[in-house]
Amino acid sequence: MQASELIEKYTKGERQFSGLNLANVNLVSADLIEIVLDEANLQGAQLLFSYLNRAKLSGANLGDADLSGASLNQADLGNANLRQAELHGTSLVGTNLQDTDFTLAKLIDANLLGADLRRADLRGAILKGACLRGANLRQEKKNEFTNLQGADLSFADLRGALMKGANLCQANLSGANLQDANLRGANLKLANLCGANLTGAILTEVDLTGAEMIAANLQNINLVRANLSRAELTKIDAQGALLAHAVMTQANLSQANLSQTRLNHANLGRANLSYADLRESDLVETFFARANLLGANLSQANLTRAELVGANLTGVNFQGATMPDGRIHD
Numbered sequence: 001m002q003a004s005e006l007i008e009k010y011t012k013g014e015r016q017f018s019g020l021n022l023a024n025v026n027l028v029s030a031d032l033i034e035i036v037l038d039e040a041n042l043q044g045a046q047l048l049f050s051y052l053n054r055a056k057l058s059g060a061n062l063g064d065a066d067l068s069g070a071s072l073n074q075a076d077l078g079n080a081n082l083r084q085a086e087l088h089g090t091s092l093v094g095t096n097l098q099d100t101d102f103t104l105a106k107l108i109d110a111n112l113l114g115a116d117l118r119r120a121d122l123r124g125a126i127l128k129g130a131c132l133r134g135a136n137l138r139q140e141k142k143n144e145f146t147n148l149q150g151a152d153l154s155f156a157d158l159r160g161a162l163m164k165g166a167n168l169c170q171a172n173l174s175g176a177n178l179q180d181a182n183l184r185g186a187n188l189k190l191a192n193l194c195g196a197n198l199t200g201a202i203l204t205e206v207d208l209t210g211a212e213m214i215a216a217n218l219q220n221i222n223l224v225r226a227n228l229s230r231a232e233l234t235k236i237d238a239q240g241a242l243l244a245h246a247v248m249t250q251a252n253l254s255q256a257n258l259s260q261t262r263l264n265h266a267n268l269g270r271a272n273l274s275y276a277d278l279r280e281s282d283l284v285e286t287f288f289a290r291a292n293l294l295g296a297n298l299s300q301a302n303l304t305r306a307e308l309v310g311a312n313l314t315g316v317n318f319q320g321a322t323m324p325d326g327r328i329h330d
Contacts, residue, residue, distance in 0.1 A: 003027055010035060018056075122148045131157045138182070139165025154192075 003025050006017065010032060018038040026046045036056040043061050049069040057072075061081045068088040072095055079099040091111045102122045109129045117137045130153070137146040146166045153168075155175040162182050169189045173196050180200040188206055193213040203223045211231045218238040228248045237257045246266045253268075256276045264284040274294040281301045290310040299319040306324045318329040 003030075007032075117146050119144050120146050122146065122151050124150045126152045127156050128152050129155050132161050133157050133159045134161060136162045137166050138162040139185070 001020055001022060006022070006025075007030060015034060016036045017040060018036055019040060020037070021041045022045060023041050024044040025042065027050050028046050029049045030047070031051045032055060033051050034054045035052065037060055038056050039059045040057070041061045042065055043063050045062065045065040047065055047067045047070050050067070050071070052070060052072045052075055055072065055075045057080050058076050058078045059080060060077070062085050063081045063083045064085060065082070066086040067090050068086050069090065071091045073091055073093040074095060075092070076096045077100050078096050081101050082105050083101050083103045085102070085105045087105060087107045087110050089109045090107065092115050093111055093113045095112070095115045097115050097117045097120050100117070100120045102120060102125045104124045105122070105126070107125060107127045107130050110127065111131045112135050113131050114134045115132070115136070117135055118140065120137070125148070135158075139145040146163070148171050149167050149169045150171060151168070152172045153176050154172050156173070157177050158181050159177055159179045160181060161178070163186055164182050164184045165186060166183070167187045168191050169187050170191060171188070172192045174192045174194045175196060176193070177197045178201050179197050181198075182202045183206055184202050184204045186203070186206050188208045188211050190210045191208070191212070193211060193216050195215055196213070197217045198221050199217055199219050201221055203221060203226055206223070206226045208226060208228045208231050211228070213231060213233050213236055215235045218236050218241050220240045221238065222242045223246050224242050225245045226243070226247070228246060228251050231248070231251045233251055233253045233256055235255045236253070238261055239257050239259050241258070241261045243261055243263045243266050246263070248271050249267055249269045250271060251268070252272045253276050254272050254274045256273070258281055259277045259279040260281060261278070262282040263286050264282045265286065267287045268291050269287050270290045272292045273296050274292050276293070276296045278296055278298045278301050281298070283298075283301050283303045283306050285305045286303070287307045288311045289307050292312045293316050294312050295315040297317045298321050299317050300321060302322045303324050304322055304326060308324060321329045323329055
């Protein structure tokens with residue numbers, strides 16, 4: 001079917017166009033609100049600035065299509081193919097994107113506010129500056145998760161996003177706003193979180209092995225039982241964070257602000273804590289074997305039963321701290 005014929009039929013009130021072959025069709029700026037294109041072939045279609053609000057595109061093929069500036073608010077794109085599609089500035093507010101394939105798609109500055117992205121495949125997708133505030137990316141069943149491996153989410157707005165169990169391995173989240181996001185159990189191995197805002201975020205049991213988080217804001221964050229082994233955490237601000245039972249072996253925490261944190265039972269073996277601020281922190285039974293605490297500030301900290309064997313304690317400030325044997329340091 002040609003674009004002119006489709007538009008003519010739509011104008012006359014027809015809405016059902018499921019299964020049509022519309023490959024490479026030119027529908028730039030077309031007004032197709034509530035159209036039904038389930039299972040349609042729109043490979044390579046030109047849909048720039050088109051109006052597809054509440055459209056039905058379930059299972060549609062939109063691979064390599066250009067949807068830049070288009071409006072698809074509250075549309076249904078469940079199980080659709082958008083591989084390598086262009087969605088620069090596209091509006092997808094409240095859109096159903098469950099099981100949708102966005103592999104290598106470009107979603108720069110796209111608006112995905114409140115969108116449902118459960119089980120979506122976003123491997124290698126570019127979401128730089130995109131709005132995903134309140135979006136649903138959570139895992140509900142084992143081995144059924146939203147896949148963002150290697151995705152570019154730099155400077156994205158992810159405030160309050162549900163990302164429990166999501167795969168963000170090697171993702172770029174530098175400068176992203178993850179305030180109050182739920183990332184419990186998420187895979188963030190080798191992810192880039194430099195300069196990210198994670199205040200109030202939930203990262204319980206998250207895997208941040210080898211992640212880069214230089215100067216990230218982690219104030220009052222929940223990282224209980226998180227794995228931060230070999231993570232780059234230089235100059236992070238984690239004041240008041242919950243890090244009980246966290247694994248931080250060989251992590252670099254140089255000049256980190258860890259004041260008033262709960263690090264009880266945490267494993268900091270061989271970690272670099274040089275010049276870190278650990279004032280008033282709970283370090284009960286924390287493992288510091290072979291850690292570098294050069295010039296660190298542990299004043300007023302509670303080190304009851306902490307393990308300091310082999311640690312570098314040169315220049316450490318222990319004033320008022322409770323030492324491993326229970327005595328108060330002068």
